[in-house]
Amino acid sequence: MKIVSYIIWTCPAEKEGFINVHLVAHTHDDAGWLKTVDQYYYGARSQIQEAGVQYIIDSVVDELKDHPDRRFIYVEMAFFTRWWQEQTETTKALVRTLVNEGRLEFINGGWCMNDEATAHYVDIIDQMSFGLITLNDTFGECGRPRISWQIDPFGHSREQASLFAQMGYDGLFFGRLDHEDKKERMAKKTMEMVWSGSDSLGTQASLFTAVNYNLYQPPPGFCFDIYCNDEPIIDDPRSKDYNVEKRVTDFLNYCQEQANAYATDSILLTMGSDFHYQDANVWFKNMDKLIKYANERQATGSRFNLFYSTPSCYTKALNDHAKTWPSKTGDFFPYGSDAHAYWTGYFTSRPASKYMIRQGSNLMQVCKQMDAALVRQGVATNQVGELFTMKDAMGIMQHHDAVTGTEKQHVAEDYALLLHKGVVECQKIQTAYYEKELVIGNQVLPKVSYCQLNVSQCDPTEKNNRFVVNIYNSMARSVDKYVRVPVASGTIFQVHDPQGNVVASQTVPIAEYVKSLPGRVSSATVELVFLASQLPPLGSKSYYVQPGTSKDEHEPQNKFAISNEKVSVEIDDVRGLIKSVTVNGKTTELKQEFLWYPSKSGDNSVADKRASGAYIFRPDSDDAFAIPSSGITTTTYSGELVEEVHQIYNPWVAQTIRLYKGQEHVELDWVVGPIPVEDGTGKEIINRVTTSIASSGMFYTDANGRQTLERRFNIRDSYPYTVTEPIAANYYPVNSHAYIKDAVGNQVTMLVDRPQGGSSLHNGELELMVHRRCLYDDAFGVGEALNETAYGDGLVVRGTHFLILGDKTNSMKMARSLSHELYKQPQISFIPTSLSFSEWSALYKTQQQSLSRTLPVNVNLLTLETLNQGKYLMRLEHIYDVGEDSILSQPATVSIEGLFPGFTVTSSEETMLGGNQFKKDSNRLVWNVASTSNRNENGQQIWDERAIPAVQLKPMEIRTFIITLVRI
Ligand SMILES: [Zn+2]
Structure with a gap:
């Protein structure tokens, strides 16, 4: 990855003394909702919804090409990446020019526009980083989004604001907040504010935040898309339908109305909507005219100045006003769009899908760690399983109609299939990891199996009475895990720990309501339970199970x-x-x-x-x-x-x-x-x-x-x-x-x-x-x-x-x-065997770890992932907030040298949270805030590259590094 630090603002100049109207041409492309991601991309199933993202980007690029004053923003990298891969070198060169000149600007830049209520922070960071790093690799600094654009999610989270601030964004724009909150803010002209994102992190978690006036829609009557029925601007005076005067007057009246609700004379108008700009000419041609005729009125005293702009240019303009902005500390939940419509059902909607996504999140962290371990061992990992498939699926699953459960049923099924494909690829990486890490000498590891333990179903353990259970811990501290394995009834088992010692085990009847779970195909009636203790950090233990002699099944008891x-x-x-x-x-x-x-x-x-x-x-x-x-x-x-x-x-x-x-x-x-x-x-x-x-x-x-x-x-x-x-x-x-x-x-x-x-x-x-x-x-x-x-x-x-x-x-x-x-439940896999414990342990390791030592209990290894050429992305996180615990809320120190056995850290560069910009290069806009309740104003610490051995983490702090590992 190449990161440069240069920032170019190529923004249209505002006119002093005017109401400056920033027209933002945009399309809102849901990564699945009424149609699947593929159907939206290709424009299939038009009877459900007219929408084809490939045509949108084609059309927009074509319309920007010969019109240097036009601008457009694009958001969803899950779509853009697909489109980019299909382009010729000529088109790619043209798009690079548009990006370098600020005419096509990436905004948000995550894989999708994630939901803020139901997405886990690890998944938010992953999906944002996936998009941001892809943008950086493709376009460099000019492709780095400055603004987060959460125009459609159904309420807004304080943690999300904090994460965006830590990713280096200068501003956040959103559309949905409670109807009473919006009314109050419009009356008080507090639609724009500085949001303090964390009690622990001070200004590094503060983010300028703007509420859009009309969600993300154009002014009523001014939707110029092929999907709309509003009047075009008819500017031939000979036409009986000539409407320039009326249309411009109506538009400027609306601008005045909007300006009345905002604190400055700069306003932002969202000119677009869901899957708009499939025929971009229609939008741009009419906006060109609107701008031309509205600005001509300046000669006769109009105070309005219209121009194509972007949210980042608008943000910069507001910052230039050097105003003092109100502050915000809580969050924007719940969201009531009217007195009886509280958007709080989706917090739970589709609970099985939500669980699969959470499981996928855990599995993806495991896969990334295992992939990094394989790369360190010189294994070409793209030949064993595709991490991309899982990252793509998990990125899409964070979309505000995916993890929320607000999509059509056929789309929910497509999401499950996408995620399933990611899981299968991840399992290939897991298997390759075990094949590399567990074998001694030139042995070949027998087939590794994975089970549906959520429905207590497991062929390898139900049909064999000797098997090995591999338990992988993805945390950077050791943990104990009670393992439950469905087994055939009537067999008595004995469990050996990695050293061969017999450990306590118990068989427990599987509850009737679990046995009868729909879709379960299993004859197991009991689960074998044992404690896998002190699982090593980023490592595994193998427990060996064989027939035993003493019965440990217990009869039901009549006690309360x-x-x-x-x-x-x-x-x-x-x-x-x-x-x-x-x-x-x-x-x-x-x-x-x-x-x-x-x-x-x-x-x-x-x-x-x-x-x-x-x-x-x-x-x-x-x-x-x-x-x-x-x-x-x-x-x-x-x-x-x-x-x-x-x-x-x-x-x-x-x-x-x-x-x-x-x-x-x-x-x-x-x-x-x-x-x-x-x-x-x-x-x-x-x-x-x-x-x-x-x-x-x-x-x-x-x-x-x-x-x-x-x-x-x-x-x-x-x-x-x-x-x-x-x-x-x-x-x-x-x-x-x-x-x-x-x-x-x-x-x-x-x-x-x-x-x-x-x-x-x-x-x-x-x-x-x-x-x-x-x-x-x-x-x-x-x-x-x-x-x-x-x-x-x-x-x-x-x-x-x-x-x-x-x-x-x-x-x-x-x-x-x-x-x-x-x-972060340990990942469990199974290998049936006919070998005895001593035969097995002579051929295969029963315990291994890819981290040399445990990290402090208040520190989480949030990310460990392969970049390229010996470089890895690593995030360390303090998991306590200020004041939660007298000891554990204290700053923590982690030494990273010698953390990976057999490797030394030869360089370590701190980046912003998204991994797409060096921290030393970050120069976020500074805002004056009316009042702040930040308890901790220590500001941010800059990583000193000379001091590789120790990383200090304050409460709730996440620090992101690109490290180079070289074999000792
Ligand atoms: Zn949406």
């Missing part, structure tokens, strides 16, 4: 409690629900149960007739109802390693309450679905914990799996809020943790394994929405009800919550550590 040495869970013997949890001698009375909201039906003709759908959550009740059941049945299993209560509500809700030895949290492994809708009512299912904790109307949710934000029931921090939807408007996105606490430090924390909506509607309560099945479209474009089916019935979803009870001090420590363990 499970416990380990630290925690006990009491079950109410009448209702069958948890009634209390005791942790280290302290008992908390609590109820945990699944409940349901009826989905509002409606024809969406007026606000009050809005239906609950893929985007919108709108319950048709004042509170959630109990799940209909004829009595909850419970069965308890105890053993040396794990104790479980199998809890069945009815044929569509069940849960395993689980306590492993040594763990201080309670695991809730739930199965929900098929949600019955025969009564004609959609249903939205929640898991709610009720305690006596005096939470004073406050609760806390994470942003993108990272920082934590305080939420207050029925209160917004920046505008007066009218209570119209008391449940839905109090829902917030949860990606890793949500909690409530009281003044004396009692805290209840829930961790999630995928994005979900969550809230606290009454003091002491915490709820998470796990699944939803709605029967009406909510009329925001997708045109289908969110009614997922699979195997001929409503979709069944299995998931996990971790429940943590404790005081404020230890809860956050556990939550931070456990949420990383829940996300």
Whole structure:
């Protein structure tokens, strides 16, 4: 990768004393929504939607070519990259010229325009970096986007703003914010502000932020696309349809109206929409005329000055005004587009797809690490599996109609297929890694298999009684993992650790509701459980399983409690629900149960007739109802390693309450679905914990799996809020943790394994929405009800919550550590064998690691990925916020020399978060802010290349390096 530092601003000059109107020609190209990515690119299936991205870019390039004053912005690299690969050298040279001259400008530049509520921060960083590095490799500095352009996502995250700032962006533009917030901002002329993105990071996480006036649409009546019906500018005075005077007057009136809502005399008009500019001439020809005739009026006193511009030129113009801007600290969730349309349903929509994406995220980190390890060993990795396929799929999955679950069903199926292809490529890399790392001498490793452990199905372990279990840990610290392997009933097993010692194991019956999961093809009735302890950092251990002699299967017990040495869970013997949890001698009375909201039906003709759908959550009740059941049945299993209560509500809700030895949290492994809708009512299912904790109307949710934000029931921090939807408007996105606490430090924390909506509607309560099945479209474009089916019935979803009870001090420590363990679950693979343990261990390594030592517990190795020519992209991250823990929130120091066994670090250059610009070259615009609540204004630290051995990380800081590794 070549990075240069030169910045060229080629912006049109504003006219002083005028209202300067920046016309931004743009197209909004969804990476899948009503059509698949391929259908959008090629322009297929026009009966669904007229849209063909290849033609758009062709047409725009053609229209820019001979018109130096015209400008256009392009956003989505998933599309642009495909187009670029198909171009001739002549066209590529032309496009380079357009980019170098600022006529075609890349904005945002991620693989897609990612969702901000349900995307995990690791995936945001990955998908942005994938696009930004591709742009840098293709166009150099002139292709580096200065502005983030999030014009369509359904609400905006503070963590996303922080990440964008750390990527070096000068500004963020978006379209959707709560209707009452927008009204307030327009009245107060605070549509533009400086957003403080982090309590820990100070100005390096601050970002100039602008709200678009009309979402991302052109002024009403001025849509000149082939898809629109608005009047063109008819400028032949001999024509009876001549309309220049009227059209220009109408346009300038609109400009004045917009200018009234903004703080300066510069305004930005979005001239484009979804998949516009397929015939770019229509747009440009009419805008040329509009500009010409509007500016001619300056001679007769008009104060308006129109010109083609871009968001970066507009941002630079505002910066030149040297004004003091208002500040913003919280976020822009939830988003209510009217009094009854709160976009909080999509926090949970398509829960199985959301889980697959989270699993894909974890797998991709593993693949990148393994790929880097193979490259260090001299293996040409593009011959074993394509990382590109996985990066492309995971990039697309972050799109604001993908991970959100707001796409049509056929598109959801295409997304799953894309991701599946990525997973298959990743497994090839995993296999190659094991083949390289595990063999001694010239041995050949037998076939490595991967299993569908989410449905407790595994051919290699069900059909063999001797097999090896490889467990890979992608974290930079060692972890313990309880491994569960489905096996044939009746066989007694013995498990050996990598040294050959027999370790404790237990067989546990697979719950009936797991055995009957639709699509499961398995005869296994029990799972073999053992503890893989102290898994090495970026390394694996192999456990050897063979037939044993002593039976360890336990019969169900008629008791209403499970416990380990630290925690006990009491079950109410009448209702069958948890009634209390005791942790280290302290008992908390609590109820945990699944409940349901009826989905509002409606024809969406007026606000009050809005239906609950893929985007919108709108319950048709004042509170959630109990799940209909004829009595909850419970069965308890105890053993040396794990104790479980199998809890069945009815044929569509069940849960395993689980306590492993040594763990201080309670695991809730739930199965929900098929949600019955025969009564004609959609249903939205929640898991709610009720305690006596005096939470004073406050609760806390994470942003993108990272920082934590305080939420207050029925209160917004920046505008007066009218209570119209008391449940839905109090829902917030949860990606890793949500909690409530009281003044004396009692805290209840829930961790999630995928994005979900969550809230606290009454003091002491915490709820998470796990699944939803709605029967009406909510009329925001997708045109289908969110009614997922699979195997001929409503979709069944299995998931996990971790429940943590404790005081404020230890809860956050556990939550931070456990949420990383829940996300970065070790990867498990299997090799059946006929060899004995001693034969196996003579031929194959049973333990190996590709990191020399563990990193501090408050540091995460966020990224390790191959660039080229001995260079690797590495990100280190401090996982605590300021003030979360007296010790772990302190700065951490990591030495990177000698971190990779057999290699030395010969160079290490710090880059911005996207990996596309050296940190020393960053010169972000500086803004005057009215007030700031930043607690930490230490500013940013510049990496000193001479001091390779140690990297210091402040709370929440992510530092990105390009390192060169040379074999010692
Ligand atoms: Zn969109």
